[in-house]
Amino acid sequence: MTNFAYLRVSTDHQDAKNQKLGVLDYCNHRGINALTFIEDTVSGKSSWRERAIGSILENAEKGDVIVAAEISRLGRSTLQVLEIMEVAAQKGVSVHIAKNNMVLDGSMQSTITATILGLAAQIEREFISARTKEALAKRKNDGVKLGRPKGESNLLKLDIFRDEITNYLKKGINKRAIAKLIECSPSTLYKWLKRRRIYI
Structure with missing residues (x-):
């Protein structure tokens, strides 16, 4: 039996960290241990079968467990979530949703709950998308130039x-070690140093 912790993450490091903490807290309370963490960075707009969750289910065996932080992490639409639930139920795999403290076991009650939660997440995304488009259209009509201005942006990630x-560099710590200390990739650090013209 394998216990999978499925994280569908954006490029935001904090997002992955929050999901992981939520899943670990849930599993500690449920007595689910020996977790195998699977991080999926593919856009939720692609078919779930093309994502890591599809691979997990394809190779899963009866008795396996999949834990996700939120129902919206499984799929971007209610239909995707229900398809995942159906395949999991057919294979005897239980799907746990940490945020809602629930198990999707293929029963009528869990299907109804998953449908409601999936619809709520989908509607919320559509509202956010609509509001964003409206706000951008209004700004454009008001003569505001949209998009990143030409040239260097004022604020960079690092x-x-x-x-x-700069303190680390002055102490002679190498750039790879610095990247690890501030939790970024070495290439991101190199690009930042070049753009900020820092040569120490």
Whole structure:
């Protein structure tokens, strides 16, 4: 029996961290241990069968467990969530949703609950998308230029670590080690140093 912790993450490091904490807290209370963490960075708009969740279910065996932080992490639409539930039920795999403290076991009650939660998440996404489009259209009509201005943006991702990075460099710490300390990739650090013209 394998216990999978499925994380569908964006490029935001904090997003992955929050999901992981939520899943770990849930599993500790449920006595689910020896977790195998699977991170999926593919857009939720693609078919669930093309994502890591599809691969997990394809190779899953009866008695396996899949834990997700939220129902919206399984699929971007109610239909996707219900399809995943159906395949999981057919294979004897239980799907746990940490945020709602629930188990999707293929029963009528869990199907109804999953449908409601999936619809709520889908509607919320559509409302956010509609509001964003309306706000952008209004700004465009008001003569505001949209998109990133030409040239260098005023604020870069690593600017908040500027003092920390320069102190590390002055102490002779190599760039790869610094990247690890501030939790970014070495290439991101190199690009930031080049754009900020920091040569120490």
